[in-house]
Amino acid sequence: MDEPSRLTKTKEQWAKARRGGEEREVFYEGDARLPPGQHLVETWPVLDLGFKPEVPLTEWSLAINGFVTTPVTWTWEQFLAQPQFKNLSDFHCVTSWSRFDNEWEGVSFKHILSLVKPLSSAKFVLFKSFDDYTTNLPLEACDDQDVLLTYKWNGRPLTKEHGGPVRVIVPKRYAWKGAKWVKEITFLDKDEKGFWEARGYSNSAFPWENDRYG
Ligand SMILES: Nc1nc2c(c(=O)[nH]1)N[C@H]1C(S)=C(S)[C@@H](COP(=O)(O)O)O[C@H]1N2
Numbered sequence: 534m535d536e537p538s539r540l541t542k543t544k545e546q547w548a549k550a551r552r553g554g555e556e557r558e559v560f561y562e563g564d565a566r567l568p569p570g571q572h573l574v575e576t577w578p579v580l581d582l583g584f585k586p587e588v589p590l591t592e593w594s595l596a597i598n599g600f601v602t603t604p605v606t607w608t609w610e611q612f613l614a615q616p617q618f619k620n621l622s623d624f625h626c627v628t629s630w631s632r633f634d635n636e637w638e639g640v641s642f643k644h645i646l647s648l649v650k651p652l653s654s655a656k657f658v659l660f661k662s663f664d665d666y667t668t669n670l671p672l673e674a675c676d677d678q679d680v681l682l683t684y685k686w687n688g689r690p691l692t693k694e695h696g697g698p699v700r701v702i703v704p705k706r707y708a709w710k711g712a713k714w715v716k717e718i719t720f721l722d723k724d725e726k727g728f729w730e731a732r733g734y735s736n737s738a739f740p741w742e743n744d745r746y747g
């Protein structure tokens with residue numbers, strides 16, 4: 534990977550200092566939708582490693598493999614041919630902003646599980662992206678009705694800056710658990726830490742528990 538960007542370096546320092554959440558101890562009383570230490574934004578900030586990969590649809594593919602009965606690799610057309618799924622959810626970034634009511638549209642993780650059929654030894658999932666980013670989750674976190682691979686946001690195609698063609702959305706965890714520009718999903722029997730998890734971020738990442746750092 535290239536030299537880390539300034540934002541990446543700052544976030545790494547914040548993780549070391551375990552910053553964020555505590556100095557913004559604003560519990561919006563009566564607003565049960567905002568997790569502790571978060572503030573609401575109307576915009577949608579862009580966070581990445583300082584590099585936004587350009588992935589033409591003709592070159593896009595997604596491999597789903599590892600400890601599964603039936604690995605698959607989809608082209609763009611094959612991805613679109615899967616049952617389509619819509620879900621509305623809130624988005625919580627560890628740097629303390631939250632964005633409510635995002636309508637995502639794509640392929641549900643439940644559908645993926647029904648196709649590839651993880652082996653009983655599969656307990657973890659590792660996501661890899663076209664910018665070499667990685668993030669990890671327990672399988673049970675992915676096996677949830679609100680988890681999906683999205684290519685649309687609020688009815689429009691997901692832009693490149695937000696991870697298009699396709700990104701992952703895991704509403705019950707902080708947003709770094711959702712890989713933008715996803716290219717590979719690997720089921721594993723052992724946990725393997727992703728980019729931020731290896732740099733001081735929490736392995737579990739529960740917004741409602743202010744669970745930011747490991
Ligand atoms: N491939 C990739 N996915 C990524 C990241 C990244 O740098 N590369 N950053 C993560 C982080 S830290 C956050 S907060 C969200 C930001 O998504 P957004 O830019 O659409 O707001 O994407 C996550 N997914």
Ligand SMILES: [Mo]
Pocket residue numbers: 580626627628708709
């Ligand atoms: Mo983030």
